[in-house]
Amino acid sequence: MKIHSAEFLLSASTTKEFPAGKLPEIAFAGRSNVGKSTLINSLLNRKKLVKTSATPGKTQLINFFNINKKFYFVDLPGYGYAKVPESVRWKWQNLVETYLSERKNLKNVVLIIDCRHNPTLHDKQLLEWLEYYKRPSLIVASKIDKLNRGQVQKHLQRIKKDLSIESTPLGHSSVQYCRRDEIWKKLAFYIES
Ligand SMILES: Nc1nc2c(ncn2[C@@H]2O[C@H](COP(=O)(O)OP(=O)(O)O)[C@@H](O)[C@H]2O)c(=O)[nH]1
Numbered sequence: 001m002k003i004h005s006a007e008f009l010l011s012a013s014t015t016k017e018f019p020a021g022k023l024p025e026i027a028f029a030g031r032s033n034v035g036k037s038t039l040i041n042s043l044l045n046r047k048k049l050v051k052t053s054a055t056p057g058k059t060q061l062i063n064f065f066n067i068n069k070k071f072y073f074v075d076l077p078g079y080g081y082a083k084v085p086e087s088v089r090w091k092w093q094n095l096v097e098t099y100l101s102e103r104k105n106l107k108n109v110v111l112i113i114d115c116r117h118n119p120t121l122h123d124k125q126l127l128e129w130l131e132y133y134k135r136p137s138l139i140v141a142s143k144i145d146k147l148n149r150g151q152v153q154k155h156l157q158r159i160k161k162d163l164s165i166e167s168t169p170l171g172h173s174s175v176q177y178c179r180r181d182e183i184w185k186k187l188a189f190y191i192e193s
């Protein structure tokens with residue numbers, strides 16, 4: 001995909017703030033700190049369009065980015081961060097669940113899992129949820145540069161088995177920029193369909 005423009009549009013804290021119009025959307029979901037914002041930057045070839053953070057739990061809003069004035073990338077707040085107060089967590093969950101279940105523009109949800117760890121209960125619940133709402137998803141295993149070459153396949157197969165999914169997750173590293181073309185090819189299909 002050739003990126004001509006990539007601009008931050010808005011941060012939504014309520015459903016009323018979601019952008020109007022019909023542009024297709026690709027959302028990025030996963031545990032806090034798994035590499036959602038980094039993957040977006042890596043796909044767009046931008047270093048700092050989306051703020052990344054070594055401190056987990058920073059993004060509490062749904063952030064929309066307008067790409068090529070043709071579609072949106074949507075950075076969802078990360079889940080599973082223990083230090084967030086219950087009341088705040090409930091609010092995010094509500095916002096994200098409404099977005100995922102009702103948003104007509106949403107074409108695909110990229111679920112990101114850290115390749116080094118087993119998928120969490122939250123990851124599994126989200127996937128079941130997406131299946132229930134018949135939302136197509138793409139599983140990306142992040143940070144594969146943290147594993148030895150020989151270990152990568154083993155870890156990808158373990159994630160596949162653990163999530164009971166049909167295709168092997170795509171392993172990605174924002175350090176080595178690997179498999180970006182493959183991820184784009186899959187996403188382009190949903191953006192264009
Ligand atoms: N080595 C390595 N570090 C990564 C990779 N992706 C993300 N990170 C780091 O992981 C941390 C969290 O990334 P971020 O994108 O902010 O996670 P988010 O909370 O899911 O949006 C940051 O310190 C990133 O630099 C990757 O592919 N390889």
Ligand SMILES: [Mg+2]
Nearest residue numbers: 036037052059
């Ligand atoms: Mg983030």
